[in-house]
Amino acid sequence: MEVNAEARRILAVSISKLYASRTQRGGLRLHRSLLLSLVMRSARDIYHSSREIEAQLADAEPMEAGSCSWDQWSLPSLRQREPESARQSRKRRGKVSAAPDFLPSKRARLEPGEERYAAMLGSCRAGAVESLTALSLNRVIPAF
Amino acid sequence: MGEDTESSKINHTFLRDYVTEADVISTVEFNQTGDLLATGDKGGRVVIFQRETESKGETEELGETGDSGEYNVYSTFQSHEPDFDYLKSLEIEEKINKIRWLPQQNAAHFLLSTNDKTIKLWKVSERDKRPEGYNLKDEEGRLKDISTITSLQVPVLKPTDLMVEVRPRRVFSNGHTYHVNSISVNSDGETYLSADDLRINMWHLGITDRSFSILHNNIVDIKPANMEDLTEVITSAEFHPHHCHLFVYSSSKGSLRLCDMRSSALCDKHTKQFEEPEDPGSRSFFSEIISSVSDVKFSHNGRYLLTRDYLTAKVWDLNMDKGPVETYQVHEYLRSKLCSLYENDCIFDKFECVWNSSDSVIMTGAYNSFFRMFDRETGRGVTLEAWRESSKPRAVLRTRRVYTGGKRRRGDVGVDSLDFTKKILHMAWHPSENIIAIAATNNLYIFQDRVNPETQ
Numbered sequence: 001m002e003v004n005a006e007a008r009r010i011l012a013v014s015i016s017k018l019y020a021s022r023t024q025r026g027g028l029r030l031h032r033s034l035l036l037s038l039v040m041r042s043a044r045d046i047y048h049s050s051r052e053i054e055a056q057l058a059d060a061e062p063m064e065a066g067s068c069s070w071d072q073w074s075l076p077s078l079r080q081r082e083p084e085s086a087r088q089s090r091k092r093r094g095k096v097s098a099a100p101d102f103l104p105s106k107r108a109r110l111e112p113g114e115e116r117y118a119a120m121l122g123s124c125r126a127g128a129v130e131s132l133t134a135l136s137l138n139r140v141i142p143a144f
Numbered sequence: 145m146g147e148d149t150e151s152s153k154i155n156h157t158f159l160r161d162y163v164t165e166a167d168v169i170s171t172v173e174f175n176q177t178g179d180l181l182a183t184g185d186k187g188g189r190v191v192i193f194q195r196e197t198e199s200k201g202e203t204e205e206l207g208e209t210g211d212s213g214e215y216n217v218y219s220t221f222q223s224h225e226p227d228f229d230y231l232k233s234l235e236i237e238e239k240i241n242k243i244r245w246l247p248q249q250n251a252a253h254f255l256l257s258t259n260d261k262t263i264k265l266w267k268v269s270e271r272d273k274r275p276e277g278y279n280l281k282d283e284e285g286r287l288k289d290i291s292t293i294t295s296l297q298v299p300v301l302k303p304t305d306l307m308v309e310v311r312p313r314r315v316f317s318n319g320h321t322y323h324v325n326s327i328s329v330n331s332d333g334e335t336y337l338s339a340d341d342l343r344i345n346m347w348h349l350g351i352t353d354r355s356f357s358i359l360h361n362n363i364v365d366i367k368p369a370n371m372e373d374l375t376e377v378i379t380s381a382e383f384h385p386h387h388c389h390l391f392v393y394s395s396s397k398g399s400l401r402l403c404d405m406r407s408s409a410l411c412d413k414h415t416k417q418f419e420e421p422e423d424p425g426s427r428s429f430f431s432e433i434i435s436s437v438s439d440v441k442f443s444h445n446g447r448y449l450l451t452r453d454y455l456t457a458k459v460w461d462l463n464m465d466k467g468p469v470e471t472y473q474v475h476e477y478l479r480s481k482l483c484s485l486y487e488n489d490c491i492f493d494k495f496e497c498v499w500n501s502s503d504s505v506i507m508t509g510a511y512n513s514f515f516r517m518f519d520r521e522t523g524r525g526v527t528l529e530a531w532r533e534s535s536k537p538r539a540v541l542r543t544r545r546v547y548t549g550g551k552r553r554r555g556d557v558g559v560d561s562l563d564f565t566k567k568i569l570h571m572a573w574h575p576s577e578n579i580i581a582i583a584a585t586n587n588l589y590i591f592q593d594r595v596n597p598e599t600q
């Protein structure tokens with residue numbers, strides 16, 4: 001879906017902006033970081049709702065009889081996937097060797113406060129942008 | 145020979161861009177009489193221009209105003225230097241965010257300049273006399289041999305070439321954890337406010353010769369107990385032009401809060417909140433960014449507020465908090481381009497807005513070196529350009545147009561041809577005449593209305 005692709009692209013752009021703003025002269029700008037996190041949240045929400053609709057449509061087609069129970073199954077299974085990949089991403093946290101196409105490369109060593117950024121990157125390496133939801137985007141702001 | 149041809153092929157434009165980054169003007173401000181115009185730049189320098197006056201005798205005879213209208217450099221000084229916060233390992237930029245003049249009380253002029261963290265009060269004074277005829281020192285200042293002195297003389301003041309001295313009189317530091325975005329001098333002339341993302345401080349100027357003491361109050365604090373709950377920041381603040389107890393601040397959510405300092409010491413509860421309900425039809429990924437107010441200004445008569453967000457300029461009536469009374473589309477044609485403007489960071493640009501002296505016209509900047517003026521009575525807007533290739537001294541400014549459909553006229557610029565690196569963010573309007581100062585990157589343009597110099 002177009003909205004899906006658009007949301008993914010905006011998420012990718014936002015992550016690289018967030019990352020770039022850390023090395024900006026003058027330090028992190030609170031206003032800019034807040035706006036970036038708001039855009040990311042919108043993009044994430046739209047991405048997820050469009051994925052859910054897609055999944056619902058895909059699942060509803062082959063199963064006409066007893067479709068109700070299928071739908072109930074498909075939604076929870078989508079949600080189940082998120083914490084799994086998040087767990088995966090936590091494992092892979094320190095080993096971001098091959099960065100995905102839309103992300104800047106990152107050095108292996110991390111300070112404690114940067115875990116959340118690494119977790120975001122790690123999850124993208126797994127190819128699952130969905131796992132971004134595992135992290136509260138609110139955590140962008142407490143860097144201040 | 146070979147070397148010459150080699151070097152001529154080398155593209156030096158990157159050097160030019162690097163060198164002039166520090167020259168980018170970041171603020172422009174007239175003083176209360178309009179005789180002085182101050183600019184601040186990214187390199188932390190302040191340049192003050194003074195308006196030329198014709199000789200008084202001539203003009204009084206002819207009954208004309210005494211000003212020829214030309215602004216010339218009066219003084220230049222380094223206001224702020226790059227600094228470093230050792231505790232947070234953060235560099236503090238020397239860029240001058242705002243300059244505000246104090247009302248003049250004596251022969252000297254005072255101005256406040258601020259970077260992200262520190263506000264400084266500067267005294268600008270002229271010296272055109274110097275004492276001569278000291279007894280113990282000679283003309284070069286060397287001590288005289290006492291045995292050669294046979295009589296006493298009284299030193300006299302002799303005229304010299306005009307010297308402009310600028311001295312820091314106060315430094316207001318350690319008042320802000322976040323980045324300072326505005327300063328505003330109170331109508332009482334004794335206090336001023338400074339606003340960062342989450343707090344507004346009020347300071348007392350108390351001009352004294354020596355002390356650099358700090359005395360400030362937090363009058364607004366919107367920092368949440370848990371930073372994860374942060375939803376909006378303060379983007380601009382200003383004191384009311386006449387009522388010394390009232391001030392307004394704008395937020396990143398597009399709302400304005402009017403605060404009365406008489407109600408409580410900490411103005412967390414606003415007296416009035418001005419907000420326009422969001423149009424659900426126009427919701428997009430970037431709705432929040434484009435509704436963030438980048439500048440707020442009281443009208444000169446104190447009855448209206450002017451705000452600027454990314455695509456519009458709005459006029460609010462202080463008596464009506466449900467929404468603006470006038471909305472002006474600055475560059476609506478950009479609404480469909482928000483995604484690209486997000487990618488190239490232009491969507492984060494903070495445009496300023498200004499009133500003319502009679503509050504009948506408002507002005508704000510745009511891209512491609514364009515700026516817009518709106519006549520409040522007719523509601524019509526005009527687009528003008530600040531670009532030296534197309535305007536010579538004393539030439540009349542042509543109106544420009546961005547082509548958005550319909551019949552295309554000669555000289556129209558297509559939306560895709562707009563140069564987004566040429567942005568007009570900062571500007572000022574003379575307090576009583578139709579003279580405007582426009583900052584276009586590292587150039588300052590001063591335009592004057594010769595047909596209607598005085599505002600009606």
